[in-house]
Amino acid sequence: xxxxxxxxxQGNILGAVQGHSLSGKQGEVEATVSFAxxxxxxxxxVDDDMGVIQDANVFQQRLRQHLDVHLQKAAPKA
Numbered sequence: 873x874x875x876x877x878x879x880x881x882q883g884n885i886l887g888a889v890q891g892h893s894l895s896g897k898q899g900e901v902e903a904t905v906s907f908a909x910x911x912x913x914x915x916x917x918v919d920d921d922m923g924v925i926q927d928a929n930v931f932q933q934r935l936r937q938h939l940d941v942h943l944q945k946a947a948p949k950a
Contacts (some may be wrong), residue, residue, distance in 0.1 A: 873919070875917075875935075877942075880911055881910035922935075
């Protein structure tokens with residue numbers, strides 16, 4: 873499943889949305905989500921069961937695990 877994870881300038885997770893699109897349109901209504909300067913969006917592939925996790929702490933832990941893997945893959949090789 874695709875998720876977009878949002879972090880602040882310290883790397884703290886602020887939130888996440890399902891999918892990689894932060895805008896949508898329905899009829900005449902169009903909406904776009906934007907974030908303050910310094911915040912980053914990370915388009916990540918996560919386990920399919922992320923959409924059914926009920927426990928906020930477990931969800932946060934799993935987001936962090938997926939984000940850490942994503943950041944390791946994106947880090948430049950030394």
